[in-house]
Amino acid sequence: MMNQEELKARILELKEKRRAIIVAHNYQLPEIQDLADFIGDSLELSRQAARVEAEVIVFCGVHFMAETASILAPGKIVLLPDLQAGCPMANMITADELREWKKNYPGRPVVCYINTTAAVKAEADVCCTSSNAVEVVNSLENEEILFVPDKNLGSYIQRHTIKKIISWDGFCYVHHQFSSGDIRRSREEHPGAQIWVHPESPPEVIDGADLVLSTGKMVKEARKTNQREIVIGTEEGIIYRLKKENPEKNFYPLKSGSICFNMKKITLNKVYRALESMEPRVTVPPDIRARALGAIEKMISI
Numbered sequence: 001m002m003n004q005e006e007l008k009a010r011i012l013e014l015k016e017k018r019r020a021i022i023v024a025h026n027y028q029l030p031e032i033q034d035l036a037d038f039i040g041d042s043l044e045l046s047r048q049a050a051r052v053e054a055e056v057i058v059f060c061g062v063h064f065m066a067e068t069a070s071i072l073a074p075g076k077i078v079l080l081p082d083l084q085a086g087c088p089m090a091n092m093i094t095a096d097e098l099r100e101w102k103k104n105y106p107g108r109p110v111v112c113y114i115n116t117t118a119a120v121k122a123e124a125d126v127c128c129t130s131s132n133a134v135e136v137v138n139s140l141e142n143e144e145i146l147f148v149p150d151k152n153l154g155s156y157i158q159r160h161t162i163k164k165i166i167s168w169d170g171f172c173y174v175h176h177q178f179s180s181g182d183i184r185r186s187r188e189e190h191p192g193a194q195i196w197v198h199p200e201s202p203p204e205v206i207d208g209a210d211l212v213l214s215t216g217k218m219v220k221e222a223r224k225t226n227q228r229e230i231v232i233g234t235e236e237g238i239i240y241r242l243k244k245e246n247p248e249k250n251f252y253p254l255k256s257g258s259i260c261f262n263m264k265k266i267t268l269n270k271v272y273r274a275l276e277s278m279e280p281r282v283t284v285p286p287d288i289r290a291r292a293l294g295a296i297e298k299m300i301s302i
């Protein structure tokens with residue numbers, strides 16, 4: 001059994017040998033973040049994967065993110081160190097369910113959150129992320145928009161558009177458990193602190209927050225702000241990065257124990273094994289890839 005330092009050294013050796021790059025989502029374990037060549041939000045990571053020259057991408061995140069990387073970089077090998085690391089919210093809608101649902105709303109375009117499978121993206125008109133969801137919806141000509149799968153992000157978009165948003169009933173279990181009670185308690189425990197929450201949070205939490213930001217925007221805002229005390233309403237893993245980059249500021253979880261267990265399935269051991277065996281790989285069938293890419297490219301063009 002190798003210790004952590006040996007394991008890291010072996011991973012770096014193998015990474016060179018395989019001409020690989022390691023990318024990690026903001027929610028990954030600290031040791032994975034420390035090892036990664038690039039850390040970011042869902043879309044930043046896939047765009048980075050497409051940009052770099054490396055032939056192999058070790059994707060430390062969840063399955064839909066690795067699929068998105070494979071869609072944007074079809075010539076590269078995308079390794080997901082644990083195939084069981086899926087996003088429960090992305091799995092709340094299948095392509096068949098979306099096809100059936102759309103039939104009830106002829107003529108309405110489908111906007112899909114990036115947290116969806118490639119097969120669902122292939123059925124959508126345009127994709128969006130938590131950073132650009134409002135812009136994407138407002139860029140469409142239609143007055144009524146179908147949105148999948150997150151009802152909380154759907155209701156957040158509804159606050160910022162005159163269009164009617166018809167949402168699928170999905171949610172992220174990590175953000176959905178936040179409540180107005182957590183906001184009240186945080187205000188008492190950290191008077192003077194700002195509260196930042198992710199738009200996957202329920203409406204009552206959005207109502208009580210100072211800022212609503214995607215993880216990528218939290219990272220940028222933390223560098224810019226003069227605030228020294230900040231309560232973070234998203235998956236706790238991001239706090240490691242925020243503290244590391246801003247040691248003079250204090251970050252507190254809105255609710256401790258807010259953990260996405262699938263994100264934590266990626267461990268150093270699994271990264272090592274993936275680089276050694278070049279498995280498990282994530283691929284997207286060409287017909288699905290072509291249609292899903294259309295939805296992603298449309299978003300990027302906006």
Ligand code: 13P
Nearest residue numbers: 041042043130214215216
């Ligand atoms: P972003 O990193 O794009 O804000 O998404 C958060 C999330 O829950 C990813 O699974």
Ligand code: SF4
Nearest residue numbers: 087088089172174260
């Ligand atoms: Fe999915 Fe939520 Fe986990 Fe992100 S934090 S991967 S949205 S379950």
